[in-house]
Amino acid sequence: MRDIVWTGFVSLDGVADSPGSEAEGHRSGGWVMATEFLPEAFALKGEEMADTSALLLGRHSYEIFAPVWRDSEDHAAYRDLPKYVVSTTLEEKDLLDGWGPTTILRSDEDVAALKxxxxxxxxxxxSLELARRLADAGLVDRYHLLMFPVLLGAGRRPFSDADRDKQQLTLTDSDSYANGVVKLVYTVG
Structure with missing residues (x-):
């Protein structure tokens, strides 16, 4: 059985919307770039690259990441890995050439089967919408969060507000950095 790990940048108030730029949709987009860069605060991303056997993305994140990450030397480790895009609307003709094998999954049940x-x-x-759906379906095994010292107010969050049973998390790794970023790694259950 494979683990599903949601990884992302989140603000102190839990917003994960548009960390890289305003072009991603949020009026305060690019909020990660406004924090002093310290390599040690981003070491988790390198560890993730070494552990990743495949990427699982929602359609919107695929469309943002694919053209950038395909040609990025920082993301070269992802180039030939299998990618799975969960979408009911994406078509094969919409997939980007040259970014390794990509499979379209149409439902959470397809993700459960892949797992x-x-x-x-x-x-x-x-992939915030996908993250919420997978968590609500009990499919996320681990969360890797880099929490940034910013309050964004409105914005999309990775966690659902659905009324469901409590889910206990276990902190398995954490650290804090001089730039105010906090690393939090949780396993579910």
Whole structure:
């Protein structure tokens, strides 16, 4: 069985919307870039690259990441990895060439079936709607959060506000950095 890991940047008030730029949709987009860069605060991202056996993305995040990450040397480790995009609207003709094998999954049930296969961890970057749905379906095994010292107010969050049973998390790794970023790694259950 494969683990599903949601990884993302979040503000202190839990917003994960548009960390890279305003072009992603939020009026305060690019809020990660406004924090002093310290390599040690981003070391988790390198650890994730080493652990990732495949990427699992929502359609919107796929469309943002694919053209940038395909040609990025910082993301070269992801180039040939399998990618899975969960979408009811994306078509094969919409997939980007040159970014490794990509499979379109049409439902959370397809994700559950993929999770049951042999293989390593599936990492979900961004993909906030997908993150909420997978968590509500009990499919997320671990959360990797880099919490930034900013309050954004409105914005999309990775966690659902659905009325469901409490889900206990176990903190398995944490650290804080001089730039105010806090690393939090939780396992579910």
């Amino acid at each position: 049951k296969e042999e293989g390593g961890s599936l990492y979900v970057h961004g």
